[in-house]
Ligand code: SF4
């Protein structure tokens with residue numbers, strides 16, 4: 001087992017241009033202590049905003065309790081909730097080869113994320129090669145995929161024992177493929193139903209794996225029905241029944257207002273919040289309000305992706321952002337974002353620009369799939385369509401799409417109910433037709 005490296009802390013870089021967030025910190029409670037204390041009055045910060053709560057929490061934490069890895073003077077770090085890990089505000093997602101990831105490592109990024117199902121099932125193997133080499137410099141997470149909601153859910157209410165067996169099997173497989181002896185976090189992948197978070201057998205499965213030294217922290221991710229599952233998490237947290245330290249949420253500037261209050265409250269409960277899929281799921285520059293966007297002068301010298309990322313880091317205030325990095329240009333562009341300092345006027349300008357260009361992106365609400373009489377996972381189709389068109393990942397997009405197993409030409413009756421249900425007004429039947437033509 002690689003121990004956490006703990007050093008004394010004399011300088012921190014996390015701060016926002018207006019509120020100058022204090023160094024993040026924590027009380028250093030263990031899991032049981034924390035759960036006992038979690039009932040409602042988490043760290044006494046229930047009336048404060050997310051950043052103020054973070055600052056208040058920081059003031060209560062002895063510096064020696066914080067866990068530092070791969071510290072670099074040009075990177076900004078924030079305490080990742082009650083894990084006490086000082087995380088680079090930019091994390092390495094699954095995209096990008098190991099050469100790019102090593103560049104990130106050399107510039108102070110210290111969080112690497114993967115899953116069994118990424119890159120056609122090969123991403124854990126690839127990330128494992130780098131992770132083993134630099135294991136003591138990174139926080140490494142993977143996901144129990146195909147169990148809790150993505151891709152698909154393997155159990156229903158009352159089938160917790162089955163879910164627990166599968167959790168252990170998936171975790172052991174991840175460790176074997178990654179060739180590491182432990183993970184810093186193992187997420188339940190793609191939780192879209194509240195009951196999953198209440199499944200006590202899964203809580204016990206995590207505790208068992210944690211005691212065996214296989215995983216340090218418990219987490220879950222969501223990219224569908226986020227409002228409902230986040231609300232359930234908060235309810236459970238207030239009852240001391242939410243044994244998860246980290247939540248990874250698909251969120252973009254357009255969907256942020258719908259979950260903002262929940263995210264802030266969960267931060268007040270000292271949960272680490274990680275943002276993924278921050279650029280939305282419409283083609284850049286093709287949204288209905290592109291004209292409005294173009295009227296705003298770009299004084300910030302950021303491209304459209306970087307503007308979305310800057311928004312999620314500095315306005316939405318997630319603790320950590322998983323960003324898209326396909327080449328050196330992306331890496332360099334993204335690395336400048338955590339340390340940005342903006343005047344209030346620039347901040348307002350950024351907000352106006354991002355909201356204009358991102359209007360009409362997916363809210364990750366799942367209403368389209370729920371409305372489909374043919375039980376098509378319409379939002380999944382949209383996601384892979386965006387991989388194809390927004391990110392240019394043609395091969396991955398097609399592989400993911402084919403794995404859904406649909407013959408959309410036959411399955412979709414073009415009834416239009418998905419479009420009617422969509423609060424973002426996305427022309428989903430058109431997406432379905434295009435996906436069937438390009439990605440099948
Ligand atoms: S248009 Fe197609 S995908 Fe949309 S609800 Fe109807 S059958 Fe489902």
Ligand code: SF4
Pocket residue numbers: 361362363364365366367368369378379382421422423424425426428
């Ligand atoms: S209904 Fe619209 S906003 Fe909601 S998940 Fe589907 S595409 Fe996204």
